[in-house]
Amino acid sequence: MDESITPRRFVEALPHDVPKHWLPGNEVVSSLLNAYTVLVPANEAFYIRTLNACQSRIADPALRARCQAFIRQEAQHGVAHKRYWQNLDAQGYAYRGFERVVDRVIFRTMDRWGPLWLRASLVSCVEHINAYLGYEFLSQAILSEADPRVRDLMEWHFAEEIEHRAVAFDLLQAVAPRYAVRLAGALTTAALFYLLMTGLAIALLAQDRLLWRRSTLHQAVEHVGPGHQMGRRTLRHLWNYLKPGFHPAQLGGDAVAAATLARQTAARPPVVVAMGAKAE
Numbered sequence: 001m002d003e004s005i006t007p008r009r010f011v012e013a014l015p016h017d018v019p020k021h022w023l024p025g026n027e028v029v030s031s032l033l034n035a036y037t038v039l040v041p042a043n044e045a046f047y048i049r050t051l052n053a054c055q056s057r058i059a060d061p062a063l064r065a066r067c068q069a070f071i072r073q074e075a076q077h078g079v080a081h082k083r084y085w086q087n088l089d090a091q092g093y094a095y096r097g098f099e100r101v102v103d104r105v106i107f108r109t110m111d112r113w114g115p116l117w118l119r120a121s122l123v124s125c126v127e128h129i130n131a132y133l134g135y136e137f138l139s140q141a142i143l144s145e146a147d148p149r150v151r152d153l154m155e156w157h158f159a160e161e162i163e164h165r166a167v168a169f170d171l172l173q174a175v176a177p178r179y180a181v182r183l184a185g186a187l188t189t190a191a192l193f194y195l196l197m198t199g200l201a202i203a204l205l206a207q208d209r210l211l212w213r214r215s216t217l218h219q220a221v222e223h224v225g226p227g228h229q230m231g232r233r234t235l236r237h238l239w240n241y242l243k244p245g246f247h248p249a250q251l252g253g254d255a256v257a258a259a260t261l262a263r264q265t266a267a268r269p270p271v272v273v274a275m276g277a278k279a280e
């Protein structure tokens with residue numbers, strides 16, 4: 001696994017003519033990733049606060065440098081997804097109240113009351129989820145027919161999640177390596193992540209009056225079952241995380257992530273721009 005992590009800025013325009021359901025014929029996946037977009041900034045701000053709080057406990061300078069590169073990548077993810085909120089606003093979606101409540105009730109409460117070992121474990125598990133979502137969306141080319149601007153935003157983020165997937169896990173191993181800690185974080189995170197993302201996606205579909213349609217149910221079944229097989233694959237990825245010998249390097253996906261980022265960097269005009277030297 002290539003350990004280099006390059007912070008990049010997403011520079012492509014996201015004009016308001018992007019369609020509401022930007023993956024044609026699949027309002028379910030469009031809504032799931034719109035929900036992801038809403039949840040990303042508060043999530044990633046929480047990762048950054050958690051990693052910063054752990055810095056004094058990290059003895060290894062290489063791990064400290066990887067944490068800094070991770071923080072710079074996550075900060076840019078938050079900025080880019082928040083830019084897309086303007087499109088969600090222009091499309092008339094109501095989501096900001098929900099987002100504020102999630103930030104206050106979950107993340108700020110966790111900052112205040114959650115022990116650092118639990119916060120580090122939550123970040124480690126959600127980073128595994130981000131990485132396997134990236135792996136599945138990129139390796140299955142699920143967004144190949146999507147509006148190219150939103151596809152670029154999502155695929156850039158997914159590729160970087162693959163690129164830095166080991167950082168939070170390695171940090172957890174450095175500050176709280178007990179298996180029970182990993183287990184506690186995994187159970188909490190997996191339940192919360194899927195509850196929030198699915199709940200918000202359902203709310204967005206309801207706002208579009210698309211929830212109670214046969215084709216919506218069909219798209220959901222295809223995504224979870226025979227099409228993208230995300231039900232079976234998600235369970236397998238979560239099961240892998242619970243194995244005592246797990247390490248994020250085992251996920252793979254480096255080649256597809258590197259190819260995505262190379263294509264986006266080489267595009268004219270560029271989709272993403274590297275922000276500086278690589279952290280090795």
Ligand SMILES: [Fe+2]
Nearest residue numbers: 044074077161
């Ligand atoms: Fe991210």
Ligand SMILES: [Fe+2]
Nearest residue numbers: 074127130161
């Ligand atoms: Fe990440």
